[in-house]
Amino acid sequence: MITWAEFKEIFVNGTWRQNSSLVQMLGMCPLLAMTTSLVNGAMLSLATIFVMGSSGFVVALLRNFIPYEIRIPVFILVAAALVTVVDLGMNAYMHSMYNILGIFIPLIITNCIVLARIEAFAAKNGPLQSLFDGAFMGVGMLWTLSLLGAIREFIGAGTFLSGIEAVIPDLHHYQVLPADYPGFLVSILPPGAFIVLACMVAAKNWYEAKAAERANRKPPEPLATAGCH
Amino acid sequence: MDFSTPPYLLKNASVTRVMAQVLLALVPAIAVYAWLIGPAILIQIALATMTALVAETLMLKVRNRPLALFLTDGSAVVTGWLIALVFPPLAPWWLVVVGTLFAIVVAKHLYGGLGQNPFNPAMIAFAVCIVSFPAFMSQWPNQALHLGLLDQFQVIFGLMPRLDALTAATPLDALKTALKLDEAGIGVPALLANRNVYGSFAGHGWEWIALSYLVGGLWMWQRKIITWQVPTGFLGALFLISGALWLYHPDRFASPLFHLFAGGSMLGAFFIATDPVSGATTPRGKLIFGAGAGLLTYLIRVFGGYPDGVAFAVLLLNICVPLIDLYTQPPIFGMKDGK
Numbered sequence: 001m002i003t004w005a006e007f008k009e010i011f012v013n014g015t016w017r018q019n020s021s022l023v024q025m026l027g028m029c030p031l032l033a034m035t036t037s038l039v040n041g042a043m044l045s046l047a048t049i050f051v052m053g054s055s056g057f058v059v060a061l062l063r064n065f066i067p068y069e070i071r072i073p074v075f076i077l078v079a080a081a082l083v084t085v086v087d088l089g090m091n092a093y094m095h096s097m098y099n100i101l102g103i104f105i106p107l108i109i110t111n112c113i114v115l116a117r118i119e120a121f122a123a124k125n126g127p128l129q130s131l132f133d134g135a136f137m138g139v140g141m142l143w144t145l146s147l148l149g150a151i152r153e154f155i156g157a158g159t160f161l162s163g164i165e166a167v168i169p170d171l172h173h174y175q176v177l178p179a180d181y182p183g184f185l186v187s188i189l190p191p192g193a194f195i196v197l198a199c200m201v202a203a204k205n206w207y208e209a210k211a212a213e214r215a216n217r218k219p220p221e222p223l224a225t226a227g228c229h
Numbered sequence: 230m231d232f233s234t235p236p237y238l239l240k241n242a243s244v245t246r247v248m249a250q251v252l253l254a255l256v257p258a259i260a261v262y263a264w265l266i267g268p269a270i271l272i273q274i275a276l277a278t279m280t281a282l283v284a285e286t287l288m289l290k291v292r293n294r295p296l297a298l299f300l301t302d303g304s305a306v307v308t309g310w311l312i313a314l315v316f317p318p319l320a321p322w323w324l325v326v327v328g329t330l331f332a333i334v335v336a337k338h339l340y341g342g343l344g345q346n347p348f349n350p351a352m353i354a355f356a357v358c359i360v361s362f363p364a365f366m367s368q369w370p371n372q373a374l375h376l377g378l379l380d381q382f383q384v385i386f387g388l389m390p391r392l393d394a395l396t397a398a399t400p401l402d403a404l405k406t407a408l409k410l411d412e413a414g415i416g417v418p419a420l421l422a423n424r425n426v427y428g429s430f431a432g433h434g435w436e437w438i439a440l441s442y443l444v445g446g447l448w449m450w451q452r453k454i455i456t457w458q459v460p461t462g463f464l465g466a467l468f469l470i471s472g473a474l475w476l477y478h479p480d481r482f483a484s485p486l487f488h489l490f491a492g493g494s495m496l497g498a499f500f501i502a503t504d505p506v507s508g509a510t511t512p513r514g515k516l517i518f519g520a521g522a523g524l525l526t527y528l529i530r531v532f533g534g535y536p537d538g539v540a541f542a543v544l545l546l547n548i549c550v551p552l553i554d555l556y557t558q559p560p561i562f563g564m565k566d567g568k
Contacts, residue, residue, distance in 0.1 A: 183361070187361075
């Protein structure tokens with residue numbers, strides 16, 4: 001079915017190495033629009049996780065029956081059907097959240113990352129692998145968008161977890177900064193998303209460069225062999 | 230650090246010397262500003278300068294750049310002064326600090342520091358703050374009210390309540406609001422007859438500051454720190470479009486003289502659009518850059534949502550600079566144009 005090594009590879013690829021937002025830079029439109037707060041970013045990502053995992057699984061099951069020439073429309077149809085499931089389900093059971101996310105739920109289908117993973121992975125791999133690939137790509141998006149949303153929300157409004165009431169009615173958001181904090185509106189507007197995302201990408205690249213440097217640094221060689229320099 | 234463009238006829242224009250002369254050219258306007266509007270501008274300049282230098286030091290440290298070389302080049306001080314001059318003088322202290330931090334850290338150093346920034350840092354500070362804090366950024370001082378230095382200090386640092394009576398609309402703002410409220414009623418001439426809005430030849434009080442910017446700018450041109458193209462393009466385009474519309478409908482549009490000396494026109498034309506880093510570099514390109522900025526300033530000012538448009542006009546033209554420079558390359562010496 002799926003080996004542990006395969007699973008680990010898929011996990012690291014999805015959540016870190018091929019991270020949809022930080023590395024592949026896919027799905028910028030929902031990223032700009034929905035990461036105004038942690039809750040919004042996380043909820044959209046959860047919906048995307050469901051769509052990507054299930055569409056990967058279904059397409060991988062059908063992959064040997066889909067004619068090569070018309071594969072893209074078929075992939076889109078499968079994914080669109082699953083998006084409709086999420087759309088109707090959220091409308092029925094999480095209506096207040098659905099009102100906030102609005103058009104961005106149906107628009108998950110236009111998110112390049114969905115079709116990209118189906119085409120690049122699910123069409124060539126087994127159903128279990130594809131399920132995990134889609135889901136972990138979504139998890140990569142989940143942590144990125146949550147962090148981005150949390151930073152933008154903190155700078156922009158001084159709150160943490162605002163809007164959590166719409167998901168879990170018993171919880172309340174926290175006002176982290178003083179109540180008379182005037183709010184840094186640019187952070188909530190789309191330019192703020194670009195600036196914060198750019199800082200996150202820079203931080204990831206910086207971390208990886210440091211890690212590569214550490215890996216390359218060889219232990220000091222014995223003096224006898226180094227003497228020829 | 231020298232900068233000059235080929236064929237290197239002018240030499241020895243170090244960044245420090247240029248920046249020092251730019252600061253000197255701003256001094257008359259600052260003096261008039263402090264005299265007419267109030268000494269609060271001096272507090273804001275001090276705040277902006279300190280913030281700019283601290284931010285510059287921190288960013289240079291982070292980026293492992295030589296501190297002494299870049300700190301003494303004066304570019305951060307110029308950015309700080311320009312920010313203080315375009316912000317409302319009675320704005321709370323943190324506003325100018327946030328604006329300056331954003332200008333130095335994001336608009337300047339994240340793009341690679343002096344010489345690498347595609348956007349004018351001072352204008353980025355203005356744009357970010359007017360989008361984020363529109364209420365604070367539109368509280369311009371009421372000139373009928375004369376506050377001492379201590380009172381203005383207390384207002385800026387929040388030790389005194391921020392009363393509505395402290396602030397009043399700028400001439401451009403008053404014009405815009407009046408036209409929006411009553412399209413048919415008061416025409417522009419009637420509004421401009423109001424001495425609280427219109428002084429001797431342009432906006433009350435602000436006209437003399439604008440005139441001082443013009444004097445400082447002409448001195449910079451005489452010292453060859455700036456070339457004639459950008460200010461001429463900027464003010465020429467502003468003059469032409471405002472003149473055309475004024476002739477077409479004098480009740481609806483203010484005179485060219487008013488537009489040339491209102492808001493940030495003079496400051497923008499001589500001190501902001503002439504930024505050698507974020508502006509166009511070819512002679513014809515500078516003319517186009519200036520004209521585009523002047524035209525957009527007028528359009529945003531008269532038809533847009535903001536009372537003045539210099540910042541957005543300059544930023545939009547900054548984006549066009551690579552294109553403008555590409556298509557206005559002067560012919561190589563000895564070659565026919567375009568061949």
